Amino acid sequence: MKRIIFGTLLFIGITFLIQALSHFAINVGHYAKIPHMRPDDEVIFALGFLTMTLQGIVLSYLYGFFSKDAPNWKNGLTYAFLMGLFFVSYTAFTEAGKYQVPDVLRWILVEGTAGLIQFCVFGILLGEVFSRVK
Secondary structure: OHHHHHHHHHHHHHHHHHHHHHHHHHOHHHHHOOOOOOOHHHOOHHHHHHHHHHHHHHHHHHHHHHHOOOOOHHHHHHHHHHHHHHHHHHHHHHHHHHOOOOOHHHHHHHHHHHHHHHHHHHHHHHHHHHHHOO
């Protein structure tokens, strides 16, 4: 149970950090051009935190099966990269095809890069957490 709690908190922290940097520091212009975004004062942050919490719980729980008796940063990276491909493919590809994004290629690059960085950092740290917490 400790591993799942720590893993979930880790996922929330890393997701918030990387996505906040992407949205509010590095790619501000990119997100400002998206016509379907809510204005800043109408964003429902609670839904984002709910999503991160649910994803963190599931990802941390499943990592226990993936890593078996040998959790480490390499296992964590492999696991999270695969999970990242699964999760990020929707954001990067489907949303680009579904919504009126100003530049499809830029959307794919921004969302794909930020998402895969997020998952890879999470995986490395998740492997370390699972190797140390029993």
